[in-house]
Amino acid sequence: MSSNVLLFLTTFVASAVEAVEALTIVLAVGVVRGWRSTLIGVGAASVVLAAIVAVLGPALRLIPIDSLRFVVGALLLAFGLQWLRKAILRASGYKPLHDEGAAFARERDEAGAAAPTASKRLDWYSFTVAFKGVLLEGLEVTFIVVTFGSTQGRLGLAAAAGAAAVVVVVAVGLVVRGPLERVPENTLKFVVGVLLTSFGIFWGGEGAGVDWPGSDVSILGLIAFLGLLSIGLTRLLRQRRIAPSPAVARA
């Protein structure tokens, strides 16, 4: 009995950690770039994941997860770093800030004037980031379930724990989505840049064979490091922009 409880709790917590990682990516992209394409990416990843599980079953463990982590991490890192770079340049005044009020008014006017097909166009960036995040983390949850479940001979119980973890994490995501949407857009883009880059470093490194100190907890360290570095760079560039150049000061 106690071994069943332990199996359920271990699988639940391990699955919840992976599901939170996927949720972070989905919330970040959905809030900043819009929900339609992001949710289509989530749906497509779920269908692909279900097909992989249905076809492979317990043979899932043969998938080279490290190679997948390496590719997904490298792509996320490249995309996230571009995002963070632009956010720092915007916050320090070297790129114009996105005027949210004006952008909202413009988009509302454009949406009113546009043909219905134009508004249905897919945002491939949101789709791709959400798709990769959910597919990778979904596969990791499945691996956890198959590994823990098959070693204990209780695959059904492990699957129930994994499913419960995903349901709980999705419910939390629905609750925090509203407050997140009220955060100013430029601030949110800065934070999303830090998050995507941190996850990219973590998955890319893990796929390359790195053993992170503290395992998944090291993601928090990466977020803190990149957050502090980005704030520092923003302040430095802001000061340089305000301070007159020596030639101007002499004149």
Add this chain to the structure above:
Amino acid sequence: MKYIVAFLRFWWDFIVGDDWRVALGLALALGLTWLLARNDVSAWWLLPLAVGLLLAESVQREARSSTSN
């Protein structure tokens, strides 16, 4: 042909974007991390360090070029 060009352009923008030097630096850092890890050398510090340096260099270069324009 139009779709192939659009597809390639999407992936170019996704991976390389505005600064090809950052993309090249990331590729080198990932490759070096892989090489060190395969040879049992602790390499967890390399990617965060490389990303920090690439980011700092890239934003400062962009700031300098926009000031001189």
